[in-house]
Amino acid sequence: MEKQVKTYKGPAGGWGALASSFRHISEQGIVGRGATTLLKANQPDGFDCPGCAWPDKNQHSTFEFCENGVKAVAAEATRRTVPPEFFAQHSIESLAAHDDYFLEAQGRLTHPMFYDGADADGAGGHYRPVDWDEAFAIVARHLHALDSPDQALFYTSGRTSNEAAFLYQLFVREYGTNNLPDCSNMCHEPSGVALGEQIGSGKGTVTLDDFHKAEAIFIFGQNPGTNHPRMLGELREASRRGCRIVVFNPLRERGLERFANPQSPVDMLTGGATPIASHYYQPRIGGDLAALKGLMKSVLESGEIDQAFIAEHCTGFEALRADVLAEDWTVIELESGLSRTQIEEAAAVYRASNATIACWGMGITQHKHGVATIQTIVNLLLLRGNLGKPGAGACPVRGHSNVQGDRTMGIYEQPSEAFLDKLGRAFGFEPPRKHGHDVVGSIEAMLRGEAKLFFAMGGNFAAASPDTVRTAQALRQCELTVHVSTKLNRSHLVHGRQALILPCLGRTEIDVQAGGVQSVTVEDSMSMVHLSGGINPPVSGALLSEPAIVARLAAITLPHSKTPWLWLIEDYDRIRDKIADVVDGFLHFNQRVHQPGGFYLGNAAAERRWHNAAGKAVFCVHAIPRALAGSAPLRLMTMRSHDQYNTTIYGLEDRYRGVSGHRRVCFISKQDLERFALQAGQWVDIVSVWHDGERFARRFLLIEFDIPAGCIASYYPETNPLVPLDSYADRARTPTSKSIPVRLQPAEAA
Ligand SMILES: Nc1nc2c(c(=O)[nH]1)N[C@H]1C(S)=C(S)[C@@H](COP(=O)(O)OP(=O)(O)OC[C@H]3O[C@@H](n4cnc5c(=O)[nH]c(N)nc54)[C@H](O)[C@@H]3O)O[C@H]1N2
Ligand SMILES: Nc1nc2c(c(=O)[nH]1)N[C@H]1C(S)=C(S)[C@@H](COP(=O)(O)OP(=O)(O)OC[C@H]3O[C@@H](n4cnc5c(=O)[nH]c(N)nc54)[C@H](O)[C@@H]3O)O[C@H]1N2
Numbered sequence: 231m232e233k234q235v236k237t238y239k240g241p242a243g244g245w246g247a248l249a250s251s252f253r254h255i256s257e258q259g260i261v262g263r264g265a266t267t268l269l270k271a272n273q274p275d276g277f278d279c280p281g282c283a284w285p286d287k288n289q290h291s292t293f294e295f296c297e298n299g300v301k302a303v304a305a306e307a308t309r310r311t312v313p314p315e316f317f318a319q320h321s322i323e324s325l326a327a328h329d330d331y332f333l334e335a336q337g338r339l340t341h342p343m344f345y346d347g348a349d350a351d352g353a354g355g356h357y358r359p360v361d362w363d364e365a366f367a368i369v370a371r372h373l374h375a376l377d378s379p380d381q382a383l384f385y386t387s388g389r390t391s392n393e394a395a396f397l398y399q400l401f402v403r404e405y406g407t408n409n410l411p412d413c414s415n416m417c418h419e420p421s422g423v424a425l426g427e428q429i430g431s432g433k434g435t436v437t438l439d440d441f442h443k444a445e446a447i448f449i450f451g452q453n454p455g456t457n458h459p460r461m462l463g464e465l466r467e468a469s470r471r472g473c474r475i476v477v478f479n480p481l482r483e484r485g486l487e488r489f490a491n492p493q494s495p496v497d498m499l500t501g502g503a504t505p506i507a508s509h510y511y512q513p514r515i516g517g518d519l520a521a522l523k524g525l526m527k528s529v530l531e532s533g534e535i536d537q538a539f540i541a542e543h544c545t546g547f548e549a550l551r552a553d554v555l556a557e558d559w560t561v562i563e564l565e566s567g568l569s570r571t572q573i574e575e576a577a578a579v580y581r582a583s584n585a586t587i588a589c590w591g592m593g594i595t596q597h598k599h600g601v602a603t604i605q606t607i608v609n610l611l612l613l614r615g616n617l618g619k620p621g622a623g624a625c626p627v628r629g630h631s632n633v634q635g636d637r638t639m640g641i642y643e644q645p646s647e648a649f650l651d652k653l654g655r656a657f658g659f660e661p662p663r664k665h666g667h668d669v670v671g672s673i674e675a676m677l678r679g680e681a682k683l684f685f686a687m688g689g690n691f692a693a694a695s696p697d698t699v700r701t702a703q704a705l706r707q708c709e710l711t712v713h714v715s716t717k718l719n720r721s722h723l724v725h726g727r728q729a730l731i732l733p734c735l736g737r738t739e740i741d742v743q744a745g746g747v748q749s750v751t752v753e754d755s756m757s758m759v760h761l762s763g764g765i766n767p768p769v770s771g772a773l774l775s776e777p778a779i780v781a782r783l784a785a786i787t788l789p790h791s792k793t794p795w796l797w798l799i800e801d802y803d804r805i806r807d808k809i810a811d812v813v814d815g816f817l818h819f820n821q822r823v824h825q826p827g828g829f830y831l832g833n834a835a836a837e838r839r840w841h842n843a844a845g846k847a848v849f850c851v852h853a854i855p856r857a858l859a860g861s862a863p864l865r866l867m868t869m870r871s872h873d874q875y876n877t878t879i880y881g882l883e884d885r886y887r888g889v890s891g892h893r894r895v896c897f898i899s900k901q902d903l904e905r906f907a908l909q910a911g912q913w914v915d916i917v918s919v920w921h922d923g924e925r926f927a928r929r930f931l932l933i934e935f936d937i938p939a940g941c942i943a944s945y946y947p948e949t950n951p952l953v954p955l956d957s958y959a960d961r962a963r964t965p966t967s968k969s970i971p972v973r974l975q976p977a978e979a980a
């Protein structure tokens with residue numbers, strides 16, 4: 231593909247989205263069955279789209295079109311495969327020389343593969359096929375050889391079903407550890423921490439119905455045009471009925487400006503498009519907390535607050551009021567990068583609305599002050615009673631399609647005593663009580679040599695984690711690394727002394743166990759739980775389902791377990807009955823989930839019941855972070871292009887930002903180009919500046935973009951070498967992928 235940079239003038243969605251979808255279907259060689267597969271996405275009798283966690287509009291409606299859902303489904307349903315012969319031909323070393331785009335494009339894994347640690351003939355090591363029993367025996371042998379269960383780490387990525395996740399955490403705890411790091415640690419962890427403390431529920435309080443009733447929707451640090459395209463459908467409807475949509479994002483994201491719904495014949499035939507954002511503000515990276523304080527100041531000064539709600543439901547109001555009123559506009563303007571006029575304008579929209587939803591994504595969570603910013607967003611909502619009333623509430627927009635469900639099922643390194651008590655009672659064992667390692671803690675433990683076995687249920691830890699060089703060093707120090715995966719990825723190549731790849735069924739594939747065809751369940755970003763059943767025959771006869779992998783591994787590793795592992799996986803209803811016994815809110819799970827559309831888990835805060843220590847919604851006072859005091863001249867945010875799913879690179883087009891043919895780009899403002907005597911089109915190295923030294927990411931092409939001075943942006947995972955391991959969110963330990971202190975230097979000639 232030719233390398234290009236040009237301004238995108240069209241709306242989000244529209245014909246561009248359709249054209250791109252068909253290209254991806256045909257590239258995966260599934261034109262014939264692509265259509266049937268897609269028609270079953272998010273249908274009552276189909277599979278849950280493995281794309282994002284945005285909820286389904288209506289389980290009875292026809293297929294809801296989503297360009298990036300198409301890419302996710304097409305990538306999984308591909309007929310291309312990576313059989314054992316492929317590994318015989320390619321050494322691990324030679325594969326490691328390729329980029330992530332190449333690895334993903336090779337297709338689906340078909341057979342369990344083992345690297346035994348011997349680099350015979352000097353040609354680099356090779357993975358060789360093993361049968362399943364042998365693979366499980368290898369893992370069991372390693373697990374038994376450890377001095378303590380806490381020397382093993384069990385990672386989870388958020389695509390794993392509820393059933394697989396429940397069995398997995400049970401296995402890990404029966405084995406004896408709470409070392410259950412997960413992708414949430416790098417994602418919405420600050421949302422859970424902030425909301426749990428403040429309103430007693432770590433999840434969002436809104437449902438889709440609220441989107442139909444909201445008078446204003448505030449969107450902080452989120453790019454739905456790319457990452458949650460179906461959310462644009464809701465925003466389009468909201469915009470058309472006059473709801474105000476207020477965006478805070480340093481980047482001018484085209485996908486938030488106008489949207490043509492590929493579902494709407496009128497939009498498609500007339501070339502019509504609906505404006506999305508009614509107001510677009512571009513704070514500095516990390517400037518949201520300051521902006522929010524400005525908003526609150528304006529609301530408090532106007533007196534337009536919900537006094538009855540505050541008196542009945544909240545605590546801490548007087549302290550918050552005093553703090554906010556004492557805040558100086560000069561500091562607010564300086565740190566937010568917005569003018570007082572802009573902030574007062576946004577506050578006027580907020581004050582005029584009787585029902586406001588606040589949404590946020592990675593632009594808010596992946597900062598040192600992520601937890602504080604989220605609590606400040608909620609403070610703003612509380613001021614006008616925008617919690618627990620129709621059309622209003624808090625909406626953290628989750629990433630992976632079942633990341634929320636995995637947590638609900640107990641994938642958590644800091645489980646509550648109550649959960650462990652119930653789990654232990656239901657399965658007749660004494661669960662470990664010591665809290666385990668999160669993602670950053672896991673990497674540190676491997677580096678110290680304290681953790682020696684790394685097992686991953688999905689995901690791509692080597693590429694997704696911060697500080698790539700150190701993470702690689704950490705993984706390479708392990709005795710054994712194991713990956714349950716659908717596709718080849720970097721983590722298979724950055725391995726321990728021995729390594730296993732265990733290939734599993736994907737969402738789109740039919741899962742047959744002794745009891746017949748099985749479905750799994752997932753929970754979306756709005757706490758709706760529903761079934762997901764595959765429709766395509768598995769790409770290889772050797773694949774196992776994730777629940778089967780866990781159960782068979784557990785049966786071999788834990789010979790004295792009282793859990794009937796192999797019986798449970800004959801019929802997943804049996805797993806669900808166990809979940810009903812242990813997990814709150816899942817009573818009569820099977821009956822409820824077998825109804826079309828599934829069920830809503832509920833949220834106490836949405837009913838104005840506050841299950842936190844205070845028993846009330848808490849106004850939390852946070853100081854404005856003084857980011858400008860830092861030593862590096864620029865702040866880098868690392869984000870997703872339109873053609874990727876996290877570390878999975880589908881293609882090289884970032885359509886709405888006008889970039890095609892390459893990914894090593896760096897978005898920079900005109901002012902900074904001038905300030906540093908750089909030129910658009912020039913190649914630079916990005917250097918992160920941290921207390922323990924500098925980190926480098928080489929050769930990025932500068933692109934002039936509408937972004938505030940002092941802020942630059944580039945894609946993840948290429949920039950992950952720049953994220954220092956010990957730079958993470960206060961109290962949530964989420965790597966600060968959206969605010970890395972950096973400088974630029976001209977790259978050496980290639
Ligand atoms: N197609 C596709 N869909 C996905 C994913 C994918 O990779 N591809 N990933 C999934 C996952 S796991 C997740 S978590 C979500 C991620 O979805 P998003 O939360 O949208 O994630 P990002 O693309 O990382 O960036 C979010 C936005 O934050 C803005 N931003 C950065 N820093 C700041 C800041 O300081 N303040 C403000 N206000 N904004 C800021 C950026 O400009 C960008 O528009 O999407 C999920 N869905
Ligand atoms: N710099 C920077 N770093 C980041 C982020 C950022 O914005 N900037 N975002 C962070 C966020 S929000 C997240 S969520 C993490 C994501 O981290 P991960 O969840 O670990 O990464 P993914 O890229 O989603 O994982 C992709 C791999 O999952 C496997 N896979 C796909 N489907 C299935 C399945 O059904 N079952 C199994 N077992 N495996 C499957 C495939 O082998 C594929 O290669 O990255 C984080 N890292």
Ligand SMILES: [Mo]
Pocket residue numbers: 413416417418628629630
């Ligand atoms: Mo995520």
